[in-house]
Amino acid sequence: MTDTLSSSTNEYVHATEFADLALDIATTMLASGAHCGRIIRNLDRLAKRWELSVQMQLTFIGVVMTVTSEHDLFHTVTRYRSTPPHSVHLELLTEFSRLTWKATDGDLNFQQVQEETERIKRIKHYNSWSVALAVGLSCACLCLLAGGSFIDGMVACVGAFIGSIVRVFILHQKFNPMIAFVIASFVTTMVSGANMVFHWGTAPETALATAVLYLVPGVPLINSLIDLIEGHLSSAWNRALFGASILLCMAVGMTLSIALLGINNF
């Protein structure tokens, strides 16, 4: 044990300060798609570093947290904070995980951890054009995997690309996020449904099914099951409900466009 380590371990951090930081981390992680077990583990590590203990109730929309000193029972604080808008960003999970390990090893003091948290919160997602391109390519490949021909893949690619751009555009206009899902799936299905109506490809059904897959809330749904396995029931239900409502929005958009193109074509 070096001198710097032991001196930084003795650093005094007030429970209120720590609760503010921990809520910041917890809400950001929730919004970027972490499951509850991961958040609790990360914050436990961080709290032990300053001899605090932390208890929390994580739901999908907010976090209640009680921070107590391990030495003084009356040195305690309980806070609530709701999460920012949800958008999956897995890079933040890595960064927070590394941050908490570094802090546990005694490499960072409290102020450095705060600065790092601010830096991590500002990390940008990939820009929307490259995301749209990636979405198009992967939907095309999923279409080919599902047994579509090359032309079906092309249709799925174009549909997913346009739909993704439309979704980002609507989200930027500050509409209700659910409307964005309805319209995006409507646009995508109109493009891939044209394939069904005009018989361009050999297996048009695969293009229809795979072109909208980029909207599937995979992270909330899988996280919901992980939370269920690990026993965080309220969060599990919230995530499942969120995922199900997005699926419903997709289905509404697809239904609208299928009805417009004629159900008997499908």
Added chain:
Amino acid sequence: MIANFIFRVLLDFGLAFVVGFCWGILFGSPKRILWIAGLLGAAGHSLRFVLQQTGTELLAATMISSVTIGLIGIYCAHKVHHPPVVFTMPAFITMIPGLYAYRTMLGCIKLTDPAIIRKTPDIMTQIGHNLMLTLSLLAILAIGISIAALLFRSQSVKDINFGKRQKKN
């Protein structure tokens, strides 16, 4: 015959690689590990393809490959110093049951039309079949991702060392 089979497996591998890689971009995984997401996704999907071609049921094949990918993911997490979920999440998307989900939904839409119900009387059975497949496949993928929490007693993936002795700090 054999050459044809190997070609199809390689094609499957390549397509699934692109899917995993691109889904990593959609989920915002760090640039450095996008290729791992691609490789894991490709390995999982082509393993399932091979198993299905050799006569394994869809659900069993998915179970085997998702657990395999989950375990390899823990190993990779040690190598690249990232939490496994960052690259296993996009990798698992390659096996997402999109076609079954779509058929379930289309069946539900058709259920609103009496003429179609009269034409296809077994429509409820089809919807139930597709729905159950969708749900079970999703649950299987979740089992694969959370395999670390299910099979190992350690709280953190960092402490899982596959029987090797932990390094003393």
